[in-house]
Amino acid sequence: MTITYYKLHDMKILSRTTCPHCSYRKVNHTANKINEIGETALSLLLFQKHFRKLVFLLGDMGIALLLRLALTLGLYRRAPNFERRKILGRSLVLLDEAKNQGLDLIPLTDRRGVFTDHFILCLPNREYLFESLPTNPKKKAIDIQTIDDKYLTKRLLMKHGLPHSPGNTFLAKWRGLTYGQKLGYPLVVKPRHGSQSSHVTMNINDEASLARAIDMVKIYKEWYMVERYIPGDVHRITVIGNSLFAVKRLPPIIIGDGVRTIKELIDAKNQHPLRGNPRTPSQTLCWIPFDELLTTRLTEMGYTLDRILLKDQQLQLNEKINLSGGADIEDVTDQIHPTNQAVFLRLAKLFNTDILGIDYISSGISRPWHEIPSAIIECNTIPSIDLHHFPSIGSPQNAAKEVLTLLRNS
Numbered sequence: 001m002t003i004t005y006y007k008l009h010d011m012k013i014l015s016r017t018t019c020p021h022c023s024y025r026k027v028n029h030t031a032n033k034i035n036e037i038g039e040t041a042l043s044l045l046l047f048q049k050h051f052r053k054l055v056f057l058l059g060d061m062g063i064a065l066l067l068r069l070a071l072t073l074g075l076y077r078r079a080p081n082f083e084r085r086k087i088l089g090r091s092l093v094l095l096d097e098a099k100n101q102g103l104d105l106i107p108l109t110d111r112r113g114v115f116t117d118h119f120i121l122c123l124p125n126r127e128y129l130f131e132s133l134p135t136n137p138k139k140k141a142i143d144i145q146t147i148d149d150k151y152l153t154k155r156l157l158m159k160h161g162l163p164h165s166p167g168n169t170f171l172a173k174w175r176g177l178t179y180g181q182k183l184g185y186p187l188v189v190k191p192r193h194g195s196q197s198s199h200v201t202m203n204i205n206d207e208a209s210l211a212r213a214i215d216m217v218k219i220y221k222e223w224y225m226v227e228r229y230i231p232g233d234v235h236r237i238t239v240i241g242n243s244l245f246a247v248k249r250l251p252p253i254i255i256g257d258g259v260r261t262i263k264e265l266i267d268a269k270n271q272h273p274l275r276g277n278p279r280t281p282s283q284t285l286c287w288i289p290f291d292e293l294l295t296t297r298l299t300e301m302g303y304t305l306d307r308i309l310l311k312d313q314q315l316q317l318n319e320k321i322n323l324s325g326g327a328d329i330e331d332v333t334d335q336i337h338p339t340n341q342a343v344f345l346r347l348a349k350l351f352n353t354d355i356l357g358i359d360y361i362s363s364g365i366s367r368p369w370h371e372i373p374s375a376i377i378e379c380n381t382i383p384s385i386d387l388h389h390f391p392s393i394g395s396p397q398n399a400a401k402e403v404l405t406l407l408r409n410s
Contacts, residue, residue: 021199021216029220036193036221039145053141060136067118067129071108076116079109086115089284089386090133095119097400121407128407133382135355137410142353144381150225151192153379156350162343163360165375167227173214176226180210186229189213191221195380197322203229230375232363234321235332238383239348239356240402244341245388246333246365252288252317252326256309262298263305266290266317269326274390278324284390288317288326329387331394332365339368347376354406357383 017028070076084092087107098105104122109115121128128134136142146152150169157164166183169192170176180187187210190200199220201213210226217224234249254265269275270287278286288294290305294317298304301315309315318325336344340360348356357380363372385399 021220032220033222036223039149039193040223052143056143056145057139057141060139060142063131064129067108071120075111076108076118077111077113078106078120079113079115080106082107082115085280085282088117088132088281088384089390090382090384091117091119092282093386093389093400094133094403097398097404101401101404103404123408131382133355133385134403134407135353135382137407138354140352140354142351142381147351147353147356147379147381149193150190150378151223153376154225154227157347157376160346160350162347163369163374163376165227165230165361165377167225169223169225171223173211173218176214176224177207177210180204180226181207183226183228188225188227188229189217190225190227191217192223192225193221197320200320202319230361230373230377232361232373233365235360235362235365236383236387237336237344237358237360238385238388238399239344239354239358240385240399241354241406242345243402244333244336244344245385245397245399245402246331246336247387247391247394248330248332248365249321249323250328250330250393251319251321252328254309254315254317256311256313256315258311259308261306261308262303262315263290265309266305272392274392275326284323284384284386285329285392286324286326289324293318293325323387328393329391331388331391331397333388333397335366337366337368339370340365343369343376347379351379353381355383355403356380 067076071078087095095105095107098121106120106122107115108118108120118129118131121130121134128137146156154164154167156162165188167188168179170179176189180189185205187204188200188202189204189210191198199217201209201216204210204213214224214226236247236249238245252269254262254269256265260268266288272285274285275287276283276285278289297317297319303315318327321327323329344358344360347358348354358376359378359380360374360376362369362374385403388397388399390396
C-alpha cells in the first residue's frame with residue numbers, strides 16, 4: 001500500500017491543517033508535539049506511585065474548584081437552551097437520559113456564549129460539575145495519564161498477565177526499525193499518545209513499509225510504538241461500575257447487487273437514519289466520505305466509483321476502522337465470555353476507576369481471550385458511551401443510565 005504523508009515544514013506553526021491521516025480533521029501537528037512534551041515531562045516527574053496518586057487526586061479536586069469559581073465570577077454561565085449539534089455524542093446521550101429521569105443536567109458556556117464541554121448536574125442534595133463525562137464520581141485518585149498512555153498501559157497489562165500485543169515505544173526511527181525487524185512481521189505502528197486511529201499503520205509486512213509508517217507517525221507525535229499485529233475485530237468495551245457494555249467496530253463494507261455502482265451502493269449505505277456528518281460533534285455513526293483515501297483505496301484494488309459490483313460481492317472501503325470513516329457498530333454486549341468479563345473488570349480495578357473504555361482485538365469476544373489471538377490495545381479515561389446507544393447492527397444499550405446510577409450512588 002502506498003502511504004502518502006505531509007512533511008512537517010509544509011505546515012504553518014500556528015495554523016490548523018486538514019490531514020487525511022487524522023480523518024480529515026483540521027489539526028495542528030506542532031501543537032500535538034508540544035502537548036506530547038508536557039505529557040512526557042509529567043510522566044517523568046510523577047515517578048513515585050503514591051506521589052502520582054496525590055497529584056491526580058488534588059488535580060481533580062482543583063479542577064472542580066476552578067469550575068465553581070468560574071461560575072461564581074460569571075466567567076462560565078449555565079446554558080439550558082443549548083445547540084445539540086455542538087455537544088459531543090457521549091455527553092448528549094447523558095443529557096437525554098438525565099431529562100428522562102427528571103434531572104437537571106446543564107451545559108456551561110463562557111461569557112461569549114461558546115460551549116465549554118463542561119456540565120453541572122443538579123442532584124437532590126448536591127451539584128456535580130464535570131467535563132464531557134463524569135468519570136470520577138467517587139473522587140478517587142485516578143492515574144489518567146497511565147490510562148491514556150498506550151505504553152504505560154501495555155506495561156501494566158504485561159505485569160498482570162492480561163492480554164496484550166508484544167511491543168515497545170521509541171523516539172529514534174532507527175531503533176523502531178531495528179526492533180520491528182527483530183520482533184517480526186506483521187506489525188503495527190502507532191503514536192504513543194493519540195486517539196481515533198490518527199497516523200496508525202496496520203499489517204506492515206516489510207522494512208520499507210515499516211520505515212514509511214514511522215515517518216508518518218512522527219509527523220503527528222515524536223514518541224511512537226511498534227507492536228505485533230493481532231488479526232481480528234476491534235471491540236470497544238465500556239466499564240461502568242460493575243456493568244459492561246460492548247460493541248464491535250466493523251470496517252465500512254458495501255455488498256454488490258449486480259446492478260448498482262460502488263458510488264450508488266455507498267450513497268445507499270449513507271442513507272441510514274443514524275448516519276450523518278462526521279464534522280458534527282454530536283454525530284456517532286457517520287457517512288462514508290468520498291475523499292482521497294477512498295479514491296486511493298479503490299485505485300489500489302483496481303476499481304473506480306463507477307464500477308458495478310457482482311451480486312453478493314463484498315468490498316471493504318477503508319483499512320482503518322474509525323467512525324469518521326464510516327465504520328459500522330454492532331452491539332455484542334450479550335456475547336462477552338465470562339473469562340473476558342473478568343479481565344475487563346479487573347483492569348478497571350487496577351486503574352482504580354469506575355468508568356473505563358477498553359479497545360480489545362479478538363476474532364471473537366465470545367471466546368476466552370487465552371484460546372485465540374487477543375490483545376487489549378489501549379484504554380480511554382473518557383469513553384464514547386454513545387457507541388452503545390446507536391449501533392447500526394443489534395440492540396441499543398443504555399450506558400448513560402448506568403452512569404447516572406453510579407453518580408446517584410456515589
